[in-house]
Amino acid sequence: EELQELLRAQREMGISRDDSADDGGEEQWKERSNIVPVDLPQSLQKEFGNKKIGIFRVLLPRTQDEEQQEDTNIGKVIVELRKRKIAYLFASGGHFAACIFQGSECLCHKTFHRYVIRAKAGTRQATRDAMGGSSVPKSAGSSLRRYNEQMLEKDISNLLASWKPDLDDSLLIFVHAPGIVNRNSIFGCQVVRRDDPRVRHVPFPTRRPVLKEVERVHILLMSLQDVSDVGKQLVGAKLKKAQPRLAPLPAKTSPSRDDEGQNEPPIFSFVSKRDEPAIKALVHQDESIINSIEPRNRRSPLHCAALAGHARMVSFLLSLGADPTLRDDVGKVPYELCKGKDERDAFRRFWASEPDKWDYSKSQIPSMLTPEMEEQQKQKAAEKKEKEKQRKKEQEKRKKEQAKLKQEEEEKNRAVQESKVKLSDRELRALAAERRLGVTSKHPEFECAMCKVKASS
Structure with a gap:
């Protein structure tokens, strides 16, 4: 009954009666490993005519024998899929999207985005760092991307840890994470394990991991696929390959630039x-x-x-x-x-x-x-040039003065060093003692009590 309701609803949404499948449609669909045909009940065969309906193979329970898998009661599988929870974990290019559905209702969802790929470079920072050697960048941008890699992995781990009860209760977990770095960000926290039989891949191409894309993937996975349409596509592709290549049509002549130049x-x-x-x-x-x-x-x-x-x-x-x-x-x-x-x-x-x-x-x-305006512009340009000339002169003069002061200081320091070298050890010890006592070899200055003038004795 659930299967009949689903088929009726999908037929009302756009399945046409006029399409008819060829005789080899079912065999061609069996060759496609991601689709399993569904036998329609007798009450619906008249309504659908020669339609062949199928579901994605990844929705079936995993068994070692493919024939045993195809013999599974698909009606029960569809009913269970509509009642149980299904989780989606997508990670790619610094984007992360996670959703848990129960039937057509989204129970919870979360998305992250971090700057981990340099613009127009097309490589994640972790991948570039794994190359090693001189290829490891040391710029501020690369440091920011490394920090974002760590924070993205931390955010994903915290989210999966908080969702652990719902993930454990999920019937299937669809993971789309191309690349080692993306897979490690999902499986590294051990909340979802690689060898978990519930983990499945998405059997068709996906776009950037955002909420709308996850909703599109869920709707497409849960819908019944029209086998006859794809069978026609396969037959059309074979006929297209068998057709001989036709000679190219002569190009339409258009007036050249030389002809236009004559006019x-x-x-x-x-x-x-x-x-x-x-x-x-x-x-x-x-x-x-x-x-x-x-x-x-x-x-x-x-x-x-x-x-x-x-x-x-x-x-x-x-x-x-x-x-x-x-x-x-x-x-x-x-x-x-x-x-x-x-x-x-x-x-x-x-x-x-x-x-x-x-x-x-x-x-x-x-x-x-x-x-008059041109003359004023010339005068302003001349004044500006003269000011620039004066500024350069002052700058040169300042540089020479600084160089002269630096040279005098160096000569003074050199003279002090030379005088220290000429002193004997006894004189050097005496100078050190005078410094400790705060006295010098010269007479100390004194101040007159009446006029307050400092003078030496």
Whole structure:
């Protein structure tokens, strides 16, 4: 009855009647080790037609004989799976996700994430440390990743220890932990053992260990698989391999850049060659050619000159009447394509010389550049250069003074050492005694009681 309810619910969720399996579908499915076919009750065979339904082999009890495993009462297995607890432990790439389900209800879940893999490196820190030798990094980032490795393993151990009663009561424990480091983080605390018969692997690819992924894996494992669809896929794959390779179709011809270049006005080639007399002659014949549009990217000659970084050509085209407000196919004006300061200054100088010729608010030019402003900029640059020169001079002078003081101190210390060497042992002992008594060989200073002036005797 439980099996019939499950099959009806899954049929209502999207199993179609129109799909039919081929004669060899069941044999092809038996060859697949992760799926076991299910014999439908007679009351459901008419509704499903020739459908073949199966479940994942990892859900069945483990036996040494595969035939004995396939003879297991799958209906009882499905009922038990819906009543008992099933645990999921996933660990990969610094991510950890654990859930315990009972039927379709999630009893408890927990996820962790630690920074253990360097960005764009693709290797865990523990794996790099295991290489040994000079490959072991000693940076601050590697120390942080090592600490996170330890904390992640500690967090997983504490969680599994707190979940031990639920894990002991679970019917199956699905573990997905690729790599030695990930497996040790789950099996190292001995709460879940490697040789536990309840531990199973996930029989299909999984994504990053997060809560949604664990829920997806649980739903897919607990659902009945349509055998006929996969049988069709296997037959289709064999037919695809048997088909002869067809000759490739001729490629569609598209107009090349050379063909497009033939349709361009000649002014563009003269701009790239910086041929000012030829450009002037063309404009003299037809003034509108100065603002002609290139068919490939909708650029004007002024766009090309600004993009090429020719400041002199930019000024020349502007003087001939080139429009600085035209936009190309991506909506950029010539000023936005300038590569350097010289080209940008050429636009600003032209605005200062011809302030009423164009609507410069559409050209993206920030401000005009008058001769007075250029003179002020030169003066500021000269002052800045002079200040930098003075600063370097003072720095050099300071270094020389420090070097001179250091040399004098070294000479003074050397003289003291030499004078100590020349003294005899008796004199050295006398000097040491004077230091202990706080007296010197010279007469001590005294202070006048009346005028309070210090003087030596």
